[in-house]
Every structure is written in C-alpha cells, then in structure tokens.
Amino acid sequence: NAGVTQTPKFRVLKTGQSMTLLCAQDMNHEYMYWYRQDPGMGLRLIHYSVGEGTTAKGEVPDGYNVSRLKKQNFLLGLESAAPSQTSVYFCASSSDLNTEAFFGQGTRLTVV
C-alpha cells in the first residue's frame, strides 16, 4: 500500500518557468490538500479538494493552480515560478474532514 505518492521529489526551476507537481493516493480518500513548508513556519494550506472535480483556495493560493480530474490524483501547477515559491511542498489526503491526514514525502522546489 503506497499511500500518498508525490512526483517529483526534487526540482530546480528558473524564474518564469512552469511546472506541475503530481500527487497520487491509493486510499480512495475524498479529501486532498496541498501545503507548503517554509523554515520557521508551520505547514500552510495552498489549495484543497473535497472530491473529484472540485477545488478550493486555502491560506496561500496566489501563484498556484490545481486540478482534481480523477479522485486519486491532485495536481499543483506553477504557471510562472518565482523565487518566493522556493519551498517544500506536501500533498495530503484524508477520508473525512476531521480524521487523520496522510502526507506524501514532499517535493523540494528551488526557484532560481
């Protein structure tokens, strides 16, 4: 049972480039989330989804877009990367709103 898998694990982008981070879960969870983790700060929610075909903004959505075309996948896109988006990105999923969230291993993104 793989749980939550993120692709890629590391990436270096130049300012202005675009990329997509993929999150896949095999637990049939309805809820999926994208967070960013920066030094000295707690995880902050970027976007989330409460089911296939739905997405919503979290605390820090600017500069990111998401899509949930399939229940098991949640994609995070950066259309024009900026150095301020250098961070570690985590995807998570949960079966319900107030139950354990399972996290992926993270994607370390550096924008130069």
Next chain:
Amino acid sequence: GENVEQHPSTLSVQEGDSAVIKCTYSDSASNYFPWYKQELGKGPQLIIDIRSNVGEKKDQRIAVTLNKTAKHFSLHITETQPEDSAVYFCAAIPSGGYQKVTFGTGTKLQVIP
C-alpha cells in the same frame, strides 16, 4: 483566524528522559488536535490525536493532554529513545476540517544517547 503557538522550538533530552512539547491555540471552535512527527526527508506522520471531548489520551510512551479552558494541549513522550529524534508539529482543526487547519511552527527534538 486561528493562531497556534508551539514551544519550545528545539529540545534536547538524554535518552530515557521525558520530553514535553506545548501548544496554545486561540480559536475556541477548534475541536481536533493532531500531533505529527516528521523525520528528516519525510512527510509528517500522525502519532497521536485528541478531540475536544477528551482530556487525555495515551498510546504506549506517548500521551497528549488537552485543557480546553486554557486553550492549550501538550505532547508527552516518556522514556525517550534516539529514534524519537525528529520535528514534531501540533495542529488545531475546527469543525470545518483540514481546510481550516492551523499548524504550529514545529519542535526539533534531539534525544542524546
């Protein structure tokens, strides 16, 4: 919105000693409080959680206490072992679920053999 403060930011203990990490929250609507352990290079993993209708919960060497009146909750690890070394995060979640979660800033725990 919710504000979660976590202390201390770093904690060093001798193997076998106890470790305590404290979090305070501001929103009385928060009713679910998970604790996550993050090992180097890995994603956070739930180690214990507590809901607002419970004052204490234990799981082997780990316990969490919740004081709703004072709006604080604590993680207690007894008989610490080197493999407990990691970053620990608390979180406060209201009835709206993880889309409204607020995480603490993390505590780096080092257990010295």
